[in-house]
Amino acid sequence: MADNILAGLAVALSLKGVLYCALGVLMGMVVGVLPGIGALAAISILFPLTFHLDPAHSLILLAGIYYGTTYGGKITAILLNVPGETDAAVICMDGFPMAQKGQAGIALFLTTVAAFAGGAIGIILTIALAPHISEAALAIGSPEYVALFVLGMFAATTMSDSPVSHSLAMAAIGILLGLVGIDLNEGVERFTFGFNSLRDGISLVVVAMGAFGISEIVTSYNAKPFALQRLAVRDMLPSTAQLKQTIMPILRGASIGAFFGPLPGSGSTISTMVAYGVERNVAKDKSRFGKGAVEGLAGPEAASNCSNITSFIPTLTLGIPGSASMALILSLLIAHGITPGPRLMMDHPEVGWGLVMSFWVGNILLVLLNIPLIGIWVRLLRIPVSYLYPVILLFICIGTYAVDLSKSDLLLVVLTGILGIVARRYNFPLGPMLLGFVLGPMLEEHFRRTLTMSSGDFGAFVSSGISIGAYTAVVLICLLPLMTTLGRKVMKQLLGAT
Amino acid sequence: MMSNTSQVSSLGPPGAILAIGVLTTGYTWLKLPTGSFDNPGPGGLPLLVGLFLTGLGIVTTGEKLWRGVLSALALEGQDAPSAEHISLKTFTLVVASVCAFAALIEWAGFFPAAFIQVLIASRSASGLSWAKSIGLSVFGAVLTCLLFPIALSVSVPILTFF
Numbered sequence: 001m002a003d004n005i006l007a008g009l010a011v012a013l014s015l016k017g018v019l020y021c022a023l024g025v026l027m028g029m030v031v032g033v034l035p036g037i038g039a040l041a042a043i044s045i046l047f048p049l050t051f052h053l054d055p056a057h058s059l060i061l062l063a064g065i066y067y068g069t070t071y072g073g074k075i076t077a078i079l080l081n082v083p084g085e086t087d088a089a090v091i092c093m094d095g096f097p098m099a100q101k102g103q104a105g106i107a108l109f110l111t112t113v114a115a116f117a118g119g120a121i122g123i124i125l126t127i128a129l130a131p132h133i134s135e136a137a138l139a140i141g142s143p144e145y146v147a148l149f150v151l152g153m154f155a156a157t158t159m160s161d162s163p164v165s166h167s168l169a170m171a172a173i174g175i176l177l178g179l180v181g182i183d184l185n186e187g188v189e190r191f192t193f194g195f196n197s198l199r200d201g202i203s204l205v206v207v208a209m210g211a212f213g214i215s216e217i218v219t220s221y222n223a224k225p226f227a228l229q230r231l232a233v234r235d236m237l238p239s240t241a242q243l244k245q246t247i248m249p250i251l252r253g254a255s256i257g258a259f260f261g262p263l264p265g266s267g268s269t270i271s272t273m274v275a276y277g278v279e280r281n282v283a284k285d286k287s288r289f290g291k292g293a294v295e296g297l298a299g300p301e302a303a304s305n306c307s308n309i310t311s312f313i314p315t316l317t318l319g320i321p322g323s324a325s326m327a328l329i330l331s332l333l334i335a336h337g338i339t340p341g342p343r344l345m346m347d348h349p350e351v352g353w354g355l356v357m358s359f360w361v362g363n364i365l366l367v368l369l370n371i372p373l374i375g376i377w378v379r380l381l382r383i384p385v386s387y388l389y390p391v392i393l394l395f396i397c398i399g400t401y402a403v404d405l406s407k408s409d410l411l412l413v414v415l416t417g418i419l420g421i422v423a424r425r426y427n428f429p430l431g432p433m434l435l436g437f438v439l440g441p442m443l444e445e446h447f448r449r450t451l452t453m454s455s456g457d458f459g460a461f462v463s464s465g466i467s468i469g470a471y472t473a474v475v476l477i478c479l480l481p482l483m484t485t486l487g488r489k490v491m492k493q494l495l496g497a498t
Numbered sequence: 499m500m501s502n503t504s505q506v507s508s509l510g511p512p513g514a515i516l517a518i519g520v521l522t523t524g525y526t527w528l529k530l531p532t533g534s535f536d537n538p539g540p541g542g543l544p545l546l547v548g549l550f551l552t553g554l555g556i557v558t559t560g561e562k563l564w565r566g567v568l569s570a571l572a573l574e575g576q577d578a579p580s581a582e583h584i585s586l587k588t589f590t591l592v593v594a595s596v597c598a599f600a601a602l603i604e605w606a607g608f609f610p611a612a613f614i615q616v617l618i619a620s621r622s623a624s625g626l627s628w629a630k631s632i633g634l635s636v637f638g639a640v641l642t643c644l645l646f647p648i649a650l651s652v653s654v655p656i657l658t659f660f
Binding site: 049052165166168169172173175176179183185186188190191214217218219221384386387389390391393394395396397398401402405407410411413414417418421425426427428440443444447448451452454455456458 | 510511512514515518522525530531534535536537538539540541542543544547548550551554555557558584585588589592593595596597599600603604608611612615616619620622623625626634635637638639641642645646651652653654
């Protein structure tokens with residue numbers, strides 16, 4: 001294993017590796033900082049840039065984009081109270097009040113420190129756990145994969161505030177979109193309706209660019225620029241007392257993030273919410289929360305970044321993405337002819353371990369890019385989106401066209417864009433659809449294999465502990481809305497009591 | 499009292515799920531070989547997904563009807579259309595700009611396609627003069643030319659006329 005880790009380190013620390021990681025983080029932050037554009041939309045827009053590199057560097061670039069966009073969203077959340085994602089909404093709760101009190105720089109500095117510490121803990125855990133999970137996963141067969149895919153898709157229903165029925169429907173629609181094209185086993189065309197351009201299936205880029213990119217641009221095109229105060233590095237330094245106040249919240253937040261990160265569908269949203277709740281409950285003076293408490297900022301941010309890193313564990317070791325962003329990363333591996341799963345870390349150490357080791361580079365770069373360049377990010381937020389969106393739309397067009405040099409992909413991107421706009425209009429979440437799209441073909445392969453090998457015995461799907469555990473988790477997820485309602489009532493009572 | 503329009507709007511999302519489920523089930527059943535339990539065909543999983551969507555649509559539509567019109571409203575607006583304002587002008591120009599890019603990319607080359615695409619898309623913005631739109635289009639076309647065909651070696655001709 002040490003050799004593999006060293007091979008990964010060599011890739012991550014090579015000049016090319018560092019440059020691509022820096023480029024990814026920088027581009028991710030530039031797009032992620034734009035108000036209204038969430039991490040997933042930003043990753044979708046920048047996704048095609050990774051196609052023309054070798055697998056290891058394309059993955060490093062995409063991972064850099066991933067945590068760059070995620071962190072960029074936090075800047076917007078703190079300065080403008082505009083969260084691009086649900087977890088950034090938690091950061092708004094105390095980050096924006098700090099900004100209103102003239103402490104925006106300190107809030108951003110503490111967020112950066114918390115993100116770095118949370119990320120570092122996440123990386124150590126990933127290095128420690130990934131090889132063991134990979135080894136254990138070698139025993140997983142098709143029935144277990146079906147159970148884990150089903151769990152992944154049900155877990156995706158927790159990714160948004162939309163009704164569960166809407167999330168499930170979108171996951172199912174995603175599966176159907178993923179099955180468009182010629183069935184490789186029997187050569188039968190499915191859902192092509194006579195269009196030759198659909199015979200090879202729909203590209204993930206088309207779905208991601210259309211559903212996320214186009215719909216995002218159309219819905220937030222005419223947003224007004226924000227009035228912002230100037231920020232310099234000297235405004236960012238917190239007091240010693242403020243720094244001390246953040247140590248324990250960072251450790252608690254990272255522990256929470258480490259627990260929720262690898263679980264499918266939970267990711268950073270749940271971990272940031274739980275971390276905020278924990279900090280509020282352990283605080284002596286709860287009334288400071290919501291008014292600029294540094295613990296309310298540091299704990300959730302550490303949880304968020306730690307879970308972002310540890311969420312790579314199931315994607316890399318099992319080939320099962322826990323979120324739509326991870327689904328994009330998974331599909332990048334597949335596009336490069338690499339099968340994600342237990343053997344990835346052993347057969348392609350330069351890819352698997354190169355990525356894990358690049359997390360260190362990315363994490364350090366986040367600090368280096370955030371603190372000295374804060375003035376640039378603030379200036380970027382002043383640019384009206386009417387200047388940026390036409391160019392971003394051009395990125396979408398060329399990104400889509402470049403995949404197969406196909407004009408029909410551009411028309412498909414318009415259609416999936418319309419689907420995305422309609423879905424957003426009626427509160428149907430797009431994340432589960434993307435997850436279903438990526439998992440659908442794999443689910444079908446394992447589903448058919450299980451039935452063929454068991455001679456049509458449906459009992460084979462629940463013949464192991466892993467399968468039973470996964471389906472039990474599915475049942476628990478179905479009961480989640482009930483538990484959430486109870487949780488909200490408890491939270492209301494707690495808030496009312498203070 | 500809820501109007502007929504609101505009733506229809508409240509039943510819209512579950513109705514859409516039901517419609518997609520029924521259409522998928524029907525298409526799969528009629529057009530694709532579903533195979534047998536011990537050898538599922540290409541229609542096997544799509545049929546299951548279609549049935550799942552149909553069931554989901556029936557349950558959610560039934561739930562809406564059962565709860566009645568007023569209680570459907572009381573669900574804290576869960577299914578209500580979101581407040582996101584979508585401008586028809588923006589939508590039309592964004593779609594037109596992508597279609598223009600598709601039409602020009604092979605005929606005229608990357609640079610003209612990129613220029614026209616940004617020019618059309620930028621007209622959606624209120625208060626952007628033609629001069630600024632043209633400047634932005636030149637900037638976008640040059641930037642993406644440098645990035646995609648030159649730096650990333652994407653094989654598209656920059657100009658087909660020369």
